[in-house]
Amino acid sequence: MTGKLGLDPALVARARELARRAGQPVVDLARSHTTVSVERAVLRLAGVTGADPDGIPWVNRLVDAVVADVGLGHGVAVPVFDALAREGIADVTLLAQKAAAGSVRFAQPSGKAATAARRASRKAVAAGIRAIDRRRAERDRLVKRFGDPQRRPWIYLIVATGDIYEDIPQAQAAARAGADVIAVIRSTGQSLLDYVPEGATREGFAGTYATQENFRLMRAALDETSRELGRYVRLTNYASGLCMPEMATLAGLERLDMMLNDSMYGILFRDINPIRTFVDQRFSRQVHARAGIIINTGEDNYLTTADAVDEAHTVTVSQLLNEFFAHEAGLADWQLGLGHAFEINPDVPESFRLELAHALLARELFPDAPLKWMPPTKHMTGDVFRGNLLDGFFNLVGTMTGQGILLVGMMTEAVVTPWLSDRDIALQNVRYVLGAAGGLHEDFVPAPGGFIQQRAHRVLGEAVDLLERIGDQSLLTAIAEGTFGIMKRPADRGKGLDGVARHEADYDNPATEILEQPR
Amino acid sequence: MSEKTVVRPYGDTTGDGMVQVSFTLPVPHDKRAEGAAVQLANRMGMDPAMLVHAKPIGDGFTFFVVYGRVNHLVDLAKVQVVERDYPLLSAKEVNAVVKRQLRRKLSVVGACIGTDAHTVGIDAILNVKGIAGEKGLEYYRELKVTNLGAQVSVPELVEAARRERADAVLVSQVVTQRDAHLHNTREMSAAFREAMPAGRRPLLIVGGPRFDETMTGELGVDRIFGRGTTPGEVASYLVHALITSRKANTP
Numbered sequence: 001m002t003g004k005l006g007l008d009p010a011l012v013a014r015a016r017e018l019a020r021r022a023g024q025p026v027v028d029l030a031r032s033h034t035t036v037s038v039e040r041a042v043l044r045l046a047g048v049t050g051a052d053p054d055g056i057p058w059v060n061r062l063v064d065a066v067v068a069d070v071g072l073g074h075g076v077a078v079p080v081f082d083a084l085a086r087e088g089i090a091d092v093t094l095l096a097q098k099a100a101a102g103s104v105r106f107a108q109p110s111g112k113a114a115t116a117a118r119r120a121s122r123k124a125v126a127a128g129i130r131a132i133d134r135r136r137a138e139r140d141r142l143v144k145r146f147g148d149p150q151r152r153p154w155i156y157l158i159v160a161t162g163d164i165y166e167d168i169p170q171a172q173a174a175a176r177a178g179a180d181v182i183a184v185i186r187s188t189g190q191s192l193l194d195y196v197p198e199g200a201t202r203e204g205f206a207g208t209y210a211t212q213e214n215f216r217l218m219r220a221a222l223d224e225t226s227r228e229l230g231r232y233v234r235l236t237n238y239a240s241g242l243c244m245p246e247m248a249t250l251a252g253l254e255r256l257d258m259m260l261n262d263s264m265y266g267i268l269f270r271d272i273n274p275i276r277t278f279v280d281q282r283f284s285r286q287v288h289a290r291a292g293i294i295i296n297t298g299e300d301n302y303l304t305t306a307d308a309v310d311e312a313h314t315v316t317v318s319q320l321l322n323e324f325f326a327h328e329a330g331l332a333d334w335q336l337g338l339g340h341a342f343e344i345n346p347d348v349p350e351s352f353r354l355e356l357a358h359a360l361l362a363r364e365l366f367p368d369a370p371l372k373w374m375p376p377t378k379h380m381t382g383d384v385f386r387g388n389l390l391d392g393f394f395n396l397v398g399t400m401t402g403q404g405i406l407l408v409g410m411m412t413e414a415v416v417t418p419w420l421s422d423r424d425i426a427l428q429n430v431r432y433v434l435g436a437a438g439g440l441h442e443d444f445v446p447a448p449g450g451f452i453q454q455r456a457h458r459v460l461g462e463a464v465d466l467l468e469r470i471g472d473q474s475l476l477t478a479i480a481e482g483t484f485g486i487m488k489r490p491a492d493r494g495k496g497l498d499g500v501a502r503h504e505a506d507y508d509n510p511a512t513e514i515l516e517q518p519r
Numbered sequence: 520m521s522e523k524t525v526v527r528p529y530g531d532t533t534g535d536g537m538v539q540v541s542f543t544l545p546v547p548h549d550k551r552a553e554g555a556a557v558q559l560a561n562r563m564g565m566d567p568a569m570l571v572h573a574k575p576i577g578d579g580f581t582f583f584v585v586y587g588r589v590n591h592l593v594d595l596a597k598v599q600v601v602e603r604d605y606p607l608l609s610a611k612e613v614n615a616v617v618k619r620q621l622r623r624k625l626s627v628v629g630a631c632i633g634t635d636a637h638t639v640g641i642d643a644i645l646n647v648k649g650i651a652g653e654k655g656l657e658y659y660r661e662l663k664v665t666n667l668g669a670q671v672s673v674p675e676l677v678e679a680a681r682r683e684r685a686d687a688v689l690v691s692q693v694v695t696q697r698d699a700h701l702h703n704t705r706e707m708s709a710a711f712r713e714a715m716p717a718g719r720r721p722l723l724i725v726g727g728p729r730f731d732e733t734m735t736g737e738l739g740v741d742r743i744f745g746r747g748t749t750p751g752e753v754a755s756y757l758v759h760a761l762i763t764s765r766k767a768n769t770p
Contacts (some may be wrong), residue, residue, distance in 0.1 A: 148548030162696065173577045192670055205634050206694050269638070271668050304639065378639075382728075382746070388732055417696070421543045424576040 003364040005456045006443050007297040011464060012365060018467035019320035022475045027328055029476075030282040033275060034507065036194070036499035038283045039063050041245035042511045044253075045128030046077070046121060048092045051198040058096035060195045063101035072187045072501035075508045077121035079106040082113055085120065090431035092124065108506070122510040129290065129514050132252035136292040137253055139232075142223065146232040149180040151438065153373065153398055153406035155430060156236070160185035160417055162204030163350065164214045168221045173420075175225045178427050180266040181258060181405065183210035183236035184218060186210050186375040191241025191270050192495060196250065206417065210237050210247060215254035234258055236296070239284045240266055242276070242496045248284035252291030258337065258405075259288060262298030263325045264318065268484055269301055272406070273494035274476055285329030295331065296324040296405070300341030300374035302484055308343040308378075312358050313462035314484050315340050319362060320467070321475070323369070330515070337405055341374035346386075352393055357455035359401040360446070362493075365460075373398045375409025388410035388429060395433035400444045406430065536588040538565065541572075543582050547736040548575035556583040564589045601732040601743075603752070605759030610659055613754045617661035625758070627656055628680050628721070629689040630667035633703040637693035638669045640726055644689065644750050655750045662754070673703075673710045680711070680721055680755050686761050687722040689753070695729045701738065708739030721761055724753070 006165055042060040052059045060466065066076040083106050084095050098104045109117055149155075157179035159170045171182045187204035190197075200211040200217060215237065223232045223282060234257035239247040244261070251259050266272035288295050299315040299322075319338045326336050333348050340362050344351040375394045380387045391409035398406045408430055412422045446452035470478045482488035530537025539559065542657050546552045553573050560568035565587035572584035608616070609728045617625050633640050643650035645666045647657045655665045663684050667676065680688050690707055692700035711720050726744035735743055742756060 177577065187634070188637075189670055205699060206696050269669075419543065420577055420580055421541065421582045424574075424582060 003367075005360060005364050005453050006448060007361075007460060009365055010175045011460060015316075015365075015464050015467060016318055016324075018322045018464065019317070022326070022467060022470045023324040026278050026475050027282065027325070029275060030279045031502050033279045034072060034075060034509065035245070035276055035279050035496070035501075036063050036067070036072065037243050037280055038245045038509070039066075039072065040243075041249045041283060041287070042075070042077055042125060042245055042509060043080065043092065043096075044249050044510050046080075046092055046124035047128065048096055050093055052097075052100060055198060057195050057198060058093050058100070061100035062092075065096075065104070066106045069367075070108045071504075072403055072499075073504040074108045074506055075503075076115060077125070077510050078117045078506075078508045079108055080117075081121040081124070081211040082107065082109040082117035085113070085116060086381040087348045090359060092116055106128060114506075116452070116510055121145050121508075122513070126514055128253075129250075129511070130399070131187040132249075132287070132291050135252060136290075139257065139292060142226065142351065142441075143232045146226045146230055149231055150417075151434070153403045154180040154234070154370075155427070156183060156372075156405050156407045157423065157427075158183045158185055158407070158418070160207045162187065162206070162208050163202040164200050164208055164217055165202060165501075167208055170374040171218060172221060174423060175222065177424065178431065179233070179408075179423055180231070181236055182218075182222060182233040183258075183260075183407075184208055184214070186238050191238070191266065191272075194242045194496065194499065196243050196246050205391050206419040210250075211251045212254060215250060215256055215406075219255055229355060236260065239288070239295075240298075241270060242272060242280075242499075243282040244265075244277075245283040245287070246300075248287040248291075248293075251293060252287050256293060258296055259284075260298065261285065261288060262339070263322050264479065264484060265298040265301060267479060267489050267494065269298075271489065271494050273497040274479055274489055274491045276314075276496040276500050278495070279500065280331070281325065282329055283512065285326055285331055286512065288335065289330035289332070290515055292335070294335045294337050294370065295326065296337040296372045297339045300343070303341050303343035304378050304479050308341075308345070309348060312354075312459045314359065315358070316365070316459055316463035317466050317470075318484060319366065320463070323366065333366070334370065336366065336369035337372040338362065338366055338369050339372045339374060342390075342397060342409075343377050343378050345379055345385065346376075346390060346391035352397070353451055354455055356400065356446075357452040358459060359397050359403065360452065361405070361456040361459055363401045364456075368402025370406065372405040373403035374407050377413050380411075380413040380415075382415050384411040384415070387413065388425065391426065392429050392433060396437060396440075399434055399437055400440050402441050484515070495506060524590055525592050525643075526595060527592055528589060536590065537586065538589050539584065539586045540565075541582065541584045543576065543580050545580055548573060548581040552581045556581075556585060560585045560587055564591050566590060567761050571741075599733060605764075607751060607757055608755045608758060610654065610751070610754070613758050614661040616758050616762055621661075624661055625687070625757065625761065626663045626664040626665070626683050626685050627687050627689060628665045628667065628676070628683050628685040629656075629691070630676050631669045631671060631693070632669040632671050632676060632678075632690050632707055633692075633699060634670060634694070638691070640693055640713050641666065641668075641689065641691035644691070644726065644730075644748070644753055652748065653749050653751055656754055658750075659754055662757075673707050675708065677714045685721040687724060687757055690723075690725045692725060692727040692730070695727075698723075700727055700729060701734075704738045704740060712739065722757070724756075726753075 043059045048059045064127045159167045185207035187207045187209045191293045198210045200213045236258040239259040239261045266277045267274045286471045376390050388411040408426045410418045474490045480490040526537045527536040568587035574582045576582045630642045646655045723740040724742045728746040730742045730743045
């Protein structure tokens, strides 16, 4: 490894091997279980759309009906397509409506009926996956036509009005002001909804509901702006919470470009059951891999609860685990927006040098990943003047260490949802730093054996120690004991556990089958 | 000699009354926009108002920074705030008082209620980790802490308070969009009033960066903690409200 930190290649290889060893039992768990959300995602790919008059999606009504009759462990595809054949209808949404009315019974067929149902479901799901493939090809075409941003990092800005029709002009204005990536923050609480709301929405709390229609509206608006600017503006949303697999599927169908998608975030910060999360994770990452979506992992969050110096190595460990899970699910390095953040207490002596060491460590461990660099939040106090200075130093670390995606920090973090002027001041800050020091990474080489190198070596060493400890006791135990971000999350607790089932011998999932085929 | 109670803002000379504000007007940047900014500053009581910065942002918006002298005075004698009305105790002292005078563990139940998923506040107060080097309430040997975490419904919170025989319920609210923090707090206090008789109700405490500490009556809670509250302050208040002040009132 020819890096600036002189990392020991044997130690780096050892870290990866330990991450694989810690992650493999979780993959095995994910491969032997399913969840209601995975099954709903399968049905969405098979063409079920819309919601009942109360706003509950037909996929939910259909999966609930199947589970009531035959349970979850066989997978819903075969019982659904068996019922479709028996009822003599072609439209899966119509079947869902009938099932919700109680007029259809589901069974797990055998023999010829099972073979026919399997074939029919595979055909329907394959059509959904082909739709995702077409959206990916369309993105490639548009990026070619409009062009990519001229430089790295890509500038990532957030909109969060709660109303999609307010979000759209704000997002377009942000893109014109220089944003390369727009993230629409979700309404707080959506992650714990066990269904995906439907339609265009105008009411949300600290964010806008993620719905297929909102995705479509925003992507169409940004296509228009991309054309106007001669630069493809990317769109981000969240594949997290209880509906992760469905979010990934809808993102693929509506050509979103990036998705927040962390392997452990839901467990630690939303108290979602660990098994539910890992099963949903794997499926959603397989969809992201297929859809050409860049995932953003959530390591920055650990540092909002744990100390950014003492716990720096937990970020490295989580990045290594996220990398392992991502590769296992078929994601390529260019799709790994591994997260990390500028969260060291500014009163700590040499805090800037420590940040540089941590950021460079991530850069060198994952040379081909577009790292996602997150701004300070924990030590933003409401002193907006100091906050603006901190954001400037954050931007400087970003450019000195070659980060791929830079989330623009707001000086009003912890005060208000960003005002128009806050965003303008923040972008001015970014433009100044990138303009004044955009090439500084070429000159910046930490002194051999100096403070920054030593710090990076130490964090990597601590990460390897932690992975070794996890290796002896399994990742689920480590999470249960509060290794990441202090929260303790046992595998038999947390939200969404009742939507998890172990595969029966005849479990069938046409989507996983297609996604796992070598292409 | 009486203390001076009427003051003005201070720029660089006593009595100069200087302040600085920034704001955005939904008009494109031109002479008229600058005049409009000065007019707004004048109406806010700034006279003379110096427009020091004007910059177009987005389509049809202009950002301004204005310095100027305000003609308002503030009378310190008429300022109303909630001062700390209890002694600040160390963790050791808190434990000692609970052990000696309550003779059982003091039960605290904490949560973020409603859709609020921001556990930063409640975790800073409750988690062992604490905040700014000060350990959270879980660290106090004589306190029994149940942290329910994020997005807890009010009925769940009441049920947990009953189950844990809570002496105090701590609720953190960070999200303030559409006054969610106020609605949630009122809903919570009403639910406790309904579910439990006055003498049996736990002490109700809310905290968050955007609360007005004087609104306890209006929100139906016993205490409001604002920005910058430390676990030690909360623990000291618990001991004061639940133990020492009650003892003092019983002859």
